[in-house]
Amino acid sequence: MSVSNINQNDAAAIKAAIETVAVYDRSHWGRIKVSGDDRLRFLHNQSTNDFQSLKPGQGCDTVFVTSTARTIDLATAYIKDDAVLLMVSPNRREYLIQWLDKYIFFADKVELSDITEETAAFSLIGPKSQAILQELGVTPLETENSNQEYNIHTVETLIAVGSGLALPGYTLIFPVVHKDTIWNKLVEIGAVAMKETAWETLRIMQGRPVPEKELTEDYNPLEVGLWQTISFTKGCYIGQETIARLNTYKGVKTYLWGIKLNNYADPGSQIYIEQEKVGALTSITETTEGYYGLGYIRSKAGGVGTKVRIAENEGEIIEIPFISHQYPES
Structure with missing residues (x-):
């Protein structure tokens, strides 16, 4: 069945995400840095997944819930040597920082920083994602949510396994000043640009839940x-x-x-x-x-x-x- 109303650029991006590779700009998603010696114990106590078993370079998806287990947000956590980086939904960033802050007590060695504005984030989505990174001289990891710092054209970039969907891919996080340069490079070497409307369609087809829906x-x-x-x-x-x-x-x-x-x-x-x-x-x-x-x-x-x-x-x-x-x- 052919539906004429769907934007052709969106259709091409969705096709690329399934068959080759698309790139989606997730810079408007929230990025919360959790630092301090108690960071893993703190996140362990505030969400559904097991943080205390994780080591630097690993990661997980986790859900923040209310005291009666109602869902607040689905987040992805990347464990680094000195901090945990949380990728959260765009409309939950400020809420979660305030919510988490309520549970930091006087003796806790935990600090929260909103680094959304100073960083950019892209997700490569599709079976050819790894080939795109190899074009940039990167041999990426393969274990889901594992992450490592790489140098891409002199830009220090966190690359994590996972597209944010149930499709193969990687998420890149780096200083925002390099956003246009890295985006243009990814598109130049074959990633198809994906707009927000195409992401929304794809996340519904994939079944990724979002807050307020x-x-x-x-x-x-x-x-x-x-x-x-x-x-x-x-x-x-x-x-x-x-x-x-x-x-x-x-x-x-x-x-x-x-x-x-x-x-x-x-x-x-x-x-x-x-x-x-x-x-x-x-x-x-x-x-x-x-x-x-x-x-x-x-x-x-x-x-x-x-x-x-x-x-x-x-x-x-x-x-x-x-x-x-x-x-x-x-």
């Missing part, structure tokens, strides 16, 4: 499907009791799914199976293959292949690669 006060990380961000063995952290209880008693009643639709429906629209209301649409996008959405659907309503109705439109539940609804092996 999928990550809200209404849902916890298990309902979202962010199992890979949660340590069930690390002990106490904010929201841990609720998450542990949901896991132990298999208490997840709602799941985030992808939905293929035959027409547009407004986010927030109710999802029905026959006459029964089973959930709500959170995001939707138009692609060259039709409409794709994300939505929360009651777990007992059905999974992949289930037919649904949203605002008089027909739809079908599909898998999305960024998340999982599998309980981890005990």
Whole structure:
């Protein structure tokens, strides 16, 4: 099916991210530097993943949650020799700095710095990402979220494994004064420029949740499907009791799914199976293959292949690669 309304540049960038390589400017995402001797213990206690087992050069995705395990943001952490660098959603940067600051007590050796404005960040997305870096003289690491400092045309650059999606790629962080130079070089050697509109389409197709749409006060990380961000063995952290209880008693009643639709429906629209209301649409996008959405659907309503109705439109539940609804092996 060909949909004429999608921007051709966006379509080309999405195709490149899947088949070759695209570059997306993530400089507007938040970058928070956490330093001080207690930084790993502090982050360990404030989010879902196991920071105290991590060494410099490693990293992880983690979720910041409320005391009742409602989602605040999905962040990526890069462990450096002297600090932890957090990449957070654009609309959660200031909130998270204030929220984290509340939990720093007098004896804690922890400092928070917002380095968003002084740095730039790009993500290379797609199977040819490694080849692009090799063109720049870099032999990058391969373990997910692992990171290392490299010199790219005399610019000190942190390169981390991971595109921010369930597609191969790398994220580059470096001083903002070199932003145009590095962007132009990446495009010159073959990366296809990806605009915000194309990223939004791709992240919906991939199932990456974002604050105020999928990550809200209404849902916890298990309902979202962010199992890979949660340590069930690390002990106490904010929201841990609720998450542990949901896991132990298999208490997840709602799941985030992808939905293929035959027409547009407004986010927030109710999802029905026959006459029964089973959930709500959170995001939707138009692609060259039709409409794709994300939505929360009651777990007992059905999974992949289930037919649904949203605002008089027909739809079908599909898998999305960024998340999982599998309980981890005990």
